[in-house]
Amino acid sequence: MAETLRIEERDDRIVVTLHRPEARNAINAAMVRELHDVCSLLEQRPRLLLLTGDGGTFAAGADIAELRERGREQALQGINSRLFDRIARLPLPTVAAVDGYALGGGAELAYACDLRIASSGAVFGNPEPGLGILAAAGACWRLRELVGASVAKQVLLAGRRLDADDAYRLGLVAEVVPAGELLKRAHAMLDRMARSGPLALRLTKLVADAPGGHPVTDDLAQAILFESEDKRSRMDAFLAGERR
Ligand code: COA
Numbered sequence: 001m002a003e004t005l006r007i008e009e010r011d012d013r014i015v016v017t018l019h020r021p022e023a024r025n026a027i028n029a030a031m032v033r034e035l036h037d038v039c040s041l042l043e044q045r046p047r048l049l050l051l052t053g054d055g056g057t058f059a060a061g062a063d064i065a066e067l068r069e070r071g072r073e074q075a076l077q078g079i080n081s082r083l084f085d086r087i088a089r090l091p092l093p094t095v096a097a098v099d100g101y102a103l104g105g106g107a108e109l110a111y112a113c114d115l116r117i118a119s120s121g122a123v124f125g126n127p128e129p130g131l132g133i134l135a136a137a138g139a140c141w142r143l144r145e146l147v148g149a150s151v152a153k154q155v156l157l158a159g160r161r162l163d164a165d166d167a168y169r170l171g172l173v174a175e176v177v178p179a180g181e182l183l184k185r186a187h188a189m190l191d192r193m194a195r196s197g198p199l200a201l202r203l204t205k206l207v208a209d210a211p212g213g214h215p216v217t218d219d220l221a222q223a224i225l226f227e228s229e230d231k232r233s234r235m236d237a238f239l240a241g242e243r244r
Contacts, residue, residue, distance in 0.1 A: 061104025
């Protein structure tokens, strides 16, 4: 029984809803563990994955209270980057249905999916440098692949947030729909894929995804930042309620 996820298993898909309402669905260690369990199910018996967030938020990032305590060792373990890579490598396509904020690790989780669909209230962003760290779980390279280097650097370095219209124009999301229709439209997208030959879909995904070498360098840089005073004081400030 998952604590941080709501999981619905169907014949051709698994629907996972991130559910930590007290922390805007922030990704903590329990959620990482539970998402690994979902990956394990999907690796054993390939099905489509629909990933969404509860309560009008996709996910407000990695859990900052946990991040604050992590050091070099944890950065080198690539806690989030390995999970998101595992999700990216799932045998069959994955769709993130994003309503509200997808920030930091939450955005990276959405970037790791094969496709994204957004509600008109969706907002993507990577505010990690404001907390004294870098987005080490995929944003530094997946976002560039998705929207191009110029926009990716606006998001990563200049704190640009992409609203639903931006995300659609840039091709980050396939479709923008009213929040009330998000899940219906996302399921329609999966229905379309479910109609394809499963092996064809699986091999197409495998061939379309070129291998990349990034998590190692991201984790090394994160290992330095995780030890910095600046990171601690910025996370302390966030946890004390200051918003910059
Ligand atoms: N980690 C841990 N807790 C988080 C969190 C995170 N990433 N994001 C939100 N929360 C918690 C808040 O601390 C708050 O807890 P409290 O009720 O005990 O004070 C609760 O979730 C609600 O957040 P709040 O900021 O009050 O909600 P909001 O609607 O005003 O703002 C956000 C929503 C997403 C804009 C804001 O929470 C935010 O900026 N979160 C951090 C985003 C971020 O920097 N992510 C990158 C992390 S790598």
